[in-house]
Amino acid sequence: MRIERSETARDLAASCATRLLEVCRLAQAGGRIPTVVLTGGSMGAATLTALATHDERDRIDWSRVRFLWGDERWVPAGHDDRNDRLADERLFGAVGVDPALVHRAAGPDSGLTLEEAASGYADVVDRIDRIDVALNGVGPDGHIASLFPGRDDLLRDDHDTPSVLPVRSSPKPPAERVTLSLPSLRRAERVWLVAAGAEKASAVSRLLGDDAPLLPAARARGRTETVLWADRAALSR
Numbered sequence: 001m002r003i004e005r006s007e008t009a010r011d012l013a014a015s016c017a018t019r020l021l022e023v024c025r026l027a028q029a030g031g032r033i034p035t036v037v038l039t040g041g042s043m044g045a046a047t048l049t050a051l052a053t054h055d056e057r058d059r060i061d062w063s064r065v066r067f068l069w070g071d072e073r074w075v076p077a078g079h080d081d082r083n084d085r086l087a088d089e090r091l092f093g094a095v096g097v098d099p100a101l102v103h104r105a106a107g108p109d110s111g112l113t114l115e116e117a118a119s120g121y122a123d124v125v126d127r128i129d130r131i132d133v134a135l136n137g138v139g140p141d142g143h144i145a146s147l148f149p150g151r152d153d154l155l156r157d158d159h160d161t162p163s164v165l166p167v168r169s170s171p172k173p174p175a176e177r178v179t180l181s182l183p184s185l186r187r188a189e190r191v192w193l194v195a196a197g198a199e200k201a202s203a204v205s206r207l208l209g210d211d212a213p214l215l216p217a218a219r220a221r222g223r224t225e226t227v228l229w230a231d232r233a234a235l236s237r
């Protein structure tokens with residue numbers, strides 16, 4: 001795992017955004033539509049804002065970028081707690097994305113059950129032939145997406161693990177979510193773990209230490225690279 005260090009959370013989001021734009025620009029230069037898995041949480045939000053305000057923002061064609069989410073909360077479309085609403089507010093409103101390339105998970109307002117929504121999102125993920133970058137905010141307990149430590153029901157990675165899993169009793173509210181599974185995250189060419197702040201220092205220290213395998217954040221490895229993006233405070237242990 002490569003570590004990309006920044007002094008502050010703001011610098012970290014800017015560096016991550018710079019590299020993400022470069023990955024998308026190179027993909028488009030090669031005639032491809034890049035696929036980016038977005039994340040929720042504080043660094044997910046900060047990275048979205050850094051993209052929206054970046055000097056190089058308009059060097060890519062945002063209408064030719066595919067987006068999905070590593071997880072989504074089981075709340076109605078447009079709800080404040082939705083991760084896709086975060087992207088709408090922080091980035092999509094500022095650039096011209098193609099709604100047909102923005103894959104949102106169904107919420108309870110769809111009339112589907114949580115399990116049906118997870119299965120439906122899995123069908124979407126399974127139709128995507130390549131994931132260029134999977135952004136993952138790292139929780140204080142070392143979770144990523146909605147894959148939490150100790151939750152063997154979520155940390156499945158056998159051959160018949162679905163691409164998307166329903167989550168109940170999430171320790172982080174809201175209690176119900178859908179999440180990409182480990183096999184899905186491992187399809188990404190690049191898995192980027194993003195952690196900022198002293199409250200992440202314990203998780204980051206463990207992630208870089210001997211008991212890393214216990215952490216979900218340690219179990220998502222990219223096909224070509226796995227990068228930990230961390231600020232000084234998160235690396236302070």
Ligand code: 6PG
Pocket residue numbers: 039040041042043044070071072073083136137138139140143144145146172
């Ligand atoms: C979510 C996020 C979650 C988040 C981490 C870190 O839906 O809650 O996807 O995985 O990225 O919990 O969030 P913070 O940076 O806010 O601690």
